[in-house]
Amino acid sequence: MEAIQEHKGLVYPLNRxxxxxxxxxxxxxLKRIERTGFGKFLxxxxxxxxxxxxxxxxxxxxxxxxxxxxxxxxxNFGCGSSREHAPxxxxxxxxxxIIAPSFADIFYxxxxxxxxxxxxxxxxxxxxxxxxxxxxxxxxxxxxxGQRIVDxxxxxxxxxxxxxxxxxLLNGLDEIALTLKLEKKIEAYEKALGK
Amino acid sequence: MARPETIVSKIWNKHVVHQEAGKPxxxxxxxxxxxxxxxxxxxxxxxxxxxxxxxxDLTYATMDHNVPTKDRDxxxxxxxxxxxxxxxxxxxxxxxxxxxxxxxxxxxxxxxxPQLGLTQPGKTIVCGDSHTSxxxxxxxxxxxxxxxxxEHVLATQTLQQEQPKTLNVHVEGDLGPGVxxxxxxxxxxxxxxxxxxTGYVMEYTGDAIRNLSMEGRMTVCxxxxxxxxxxGLISPDQKTIDYLEGxxxxxxxxxxxxxxxxxxxxxxxxxxxxDKTVTINAAEIEPxxxxxxxxxxxxxxxxxxxxxDDVDHREDVKRALEYMGLKENQPMTSxxxxxxxIGSCTNSRIGDLKKAxxxxxxxxxxxxxxxxxxxxxxxxxxxxxxxxxxxxxxxAGFEWRESGxxxxxxxxxxxxxxxxxxASTSNRNFEGRQGNGARTHLVSPEMAAxxxxxxxxxxxxxxxxxxx
Numbered sequence: 001m002e003a004i005q006e007h008k009g010l011v012y013p014l015n016r017x018x019x020x021x022x023x024x025x026x027x028x029x030l031k032r033i034e035r036t037g038f039g040k041f042l043x044x045x046x047x048x049x050x051x052x053x054x055x056x057x058x059x060x061x062x063x064x065x066x067x068x069x070x071x072x073x074x075x076n077f078g079c080g081s082s083r084e085h086a087p088x089x090x091x092x093x094x095x096x097x098i099i100a101p102s103f104a105d106i107f108y109x110x111x112x113x114x115x116x117x118x119x120x121x122x123x124x125x126x127x128x129x130x131x132x133x134x135x136x137x138x139x140x141x142x143x144x145x146g147q148r149i150v151d152x153x154x155x156x157x158x159x160x161x162x163x164x165x166x167x168x169l170l171n172g173l174d175e176i177a178l179t180l181k182l183e184k185k186i187e188a189y190e191k192a193l194g195k
Numbered sequence: 196m197a198r199p200e201t202i203v204s205k206i207w208n209k210h211v212v213h214q215e216a217g218k219p220x221x222x223x224x225x226x227x228x229x230x231x232x233x234x235x236x237x238x239x240x241x242x243x244x245x246x247x248x249x250x251x252d253l254t255y256a257t258m259d260h261n262v263p264t265k266d267r268d269x270x271x272x273x274x275x276x277x278x279x280x281x282x283x284x285x286x287x288x289x290x291x292x293x294x295x296x297x298x299x300x301x302x303x304x305x306x307x308x309p310q311l312g313l314t315q316p317g318k319t320i321v322c323g324d325s326h327t328s329x330x331x332x333x334x335x336x337x338x339x340x341x342x343x344x345x346e347h348v349l350a351t352q353t354l355q356q357e358q359p360k361t362l363n364v365h366v367e368g369d370l371g372p373g374v375x376x377x378x379x380x381x382x383x384x385x386x387x388x389x390x391x392x393t394g395y396v397m398e399y400t401g402d403a404i405r406n407l408s409m410e411g412r413m414t415v416c417x418x419x420x421x422x423x424x425x426x427g428l429i430s431p432d433q434k435t436i437d438y439l440e441g442x443x444x445x446x447x448x449x450x451x452x453x454x455x456x457x458x459x460x461x462x463x464x465x466x467x468x469x470d471k472t473v474t475i476n477a478a479e480i481e482p483x484x485x486x487x488x489x490x491x492x493x494x495x496x497x498x499x500x501x502x503x504d505d506v507d508h509r510e511d512v513k514r515a516l517e518y519m520g521l522k523e524n525q526p527m528t529s530x531x532x533x534x535x536x537i538g539s540c541t542n543s544r545i546g547d548l549k550k551a552x553x554x555x556x557x558x559x560x561x562x563x564x565x566x567x568x569x570x571x572x573x574x575x576x577x578x579x580x581x582x583x584x585x586x587x588x589x590x591a592g593f594e595w596r597e598s599g600x601x602x603x604x605x606x607x608x609x610x611x612x613x614x615x616x617x618a619s620t621s622n623r624n625f626e627g628r629q630g631n632g633a634r635t636h637l638v639s640p641e642m643a644a645x646x647x648x649x650x651x652x653x654x655x656x657x658x659x660x661x662x663x
Contacts (some may be wrong), residue, residue, distance in 0.1 A: 175347060
């Protein structure tokens with residue numbers, strides 16, 4: 001996993017609640033055995049019509065959002081299936097930060113494991129940025145170390161993130177390697193419980 | 196006396212391998228279920244890092260998401276075929292037992308776990324699939340994980356997990372005749388919303404839950420994830436023990452008696468404290484039909500689609516109605532369907548098929564409807580055939596298929612066409628779930644069967660053939 005300390009980028013506002021992982025990456029793309037190359041299928045049926053042409057009315061297709069790397073979304077982002085293809089698609093497309101009032105549990109975990117920063121923020125704060133990003137280009141500067149987001153209007157917002165998640169993101173730590181350091185404890189547990 | 200504990204806390208405490216302040220617990224996993232779609236990248240990364248599968252004997256694989264449900268001799272979809280071939284090779288390389296497509300134990304992973312007795316009370320069970328919550332029906336702590344976590348479990352047989360909060364979903368009273376476990380869980384999600392379980396493990400309690408069959412309990416726990424909870428469970432009781440006795444992977448004789456006692460001791464103690472409790476009265480629940488694009492968008496069959504003036508999130512409701520091709524205030528019984536799917540990890544067990552068969556017996560599927568039945572496992576299919584259910588379905592005009600996930604998510608050929616409308620016994624009515632542009636209405640097997648005959652939704656309680 002690639003480490004991430006700070007990220008400054010253009011915001012794409014997806015003003016919808018309960019965006020499920022079937023919308024983020026539809027099932028027909030889950031048959032691949034690779035981890036990469038899912039970006040072109042992100043939000044597939046929202047971005048493309050039945051003939052594969054871009055839908056002009058879907059925000060992400062608009063020229064203004066072409067370089068977006070920060071996604072703003074409504075409540076319960078990433079609900080539904082456990083498919084890690086969802087964060088793979090978001091990351092491959094170019095998103096490094098997702099900000100929403102709430103996330104589905106499995107998606108939140110999956111995002112963290114792939115070096116995406118999922119930031120939970122109060123809806124009232126988000127609404128303002130959502131509106132701004134809909135009206136004109138909004139750039140946010142996300143400082144993970146300092147747990148703050150700064151917008152171009154010198155508006156600064158603090159966010160919470162569990163310390164151990166933060167540490168893993170900051171250092172791009174390999175969770176399996178960390179666990180394997182405790183292998184003796186795992187062995188002892190198995191022995192004691194006859195597993 | 197010891198402090199009263201919930202079943203979640205009892206299971207958790209027995210599985211902590213390592214604890215450190217400020218960090219998640221390292222938790223042991225007793226059973227890791229694997230399928231073809233969410234595992235290839237995990238095995239690949241394992242090999243790249245020269246790591247081995249720590250406990251192949253606690254791992255069990257099957258193929259369910261991709262598999263065709265007819266003409267299985269040749270898998271025409273080459274990409275799907277490669278994914279299945281990859282699982283075969285990975286299981287071979289790592290000595291993992293595999294119920295391959297032609298194996299007698301093949302089936303939907305959440306159907307075969309309980310059927311084989313791999314699923315047992317008190318176990319920690321994970322799988323790269325969000326409906327792993329199904330196994331909670333047996334008093335196991337079971338939840339879905341992503342592919343990175345699949346890899347973590349393969350390599351270490353553990354997961355780093357924060358101890359979840361507990362949510363008591365208390366169901367008072369009892370369900371009326373013709374009202375099923377599916378209606379109960381749909382009504383719960385409709386009442387409390389699609390995210391009320393986020394961050395929690397839900398425990399279902401109360402008379403209505405005790406009175407459900409094990410299959411009904413599986414249907415309820417299966418959809419915990421649709422309420423936001425990664426896991427939902429039910430304290431074990433005599434029904435749990437009776438169901439598991441004699442299953443292939445369950446010990447026999449004195450060992451079973453001892454195990455059964457330990458299972459009963461797992462039940463939540465009288466007076467244990469939950470982080471949150473919600474209550475619903477089962478007697479007030481009617482058969483349900485979903486109208487929108489998430490499982491919370493659901494009403495009683497006597498109801499109608501919402502009025503835009505009465506809802507929060509008006510834009511989302513408007514979008515959902517548009518996608519579904521419905522108007523506001525439209526009675527559910529006025530909605531005509533053209534597809535019926537009876538299957539999925541929610542409702543494809545023998546009891547589900549029996550109840551649906553009782554409704555369609557001697558009747559004919561409406562000529563405008565294409566209806567399919569997909570048994571949850573090869574074992575369920577054989578049992579159904581032994582009882583003649585296949586004949587009942589086929590004579591009524593249903594297609595009778597091989598087992599798999601099938602039209603629940605349409606990863607194989609079983610899809611609903613664009614703008615097609617399906618009465619489905621599955622768990623998700625998301626946009627495009629059953630096929631691009633497909634419109635899904637979630638219902639019980641009985642309601643799906645009745646809709647197949649009538650060509651539109653009907654209150655199954657007023658339908659001839661409904662078992663009392």
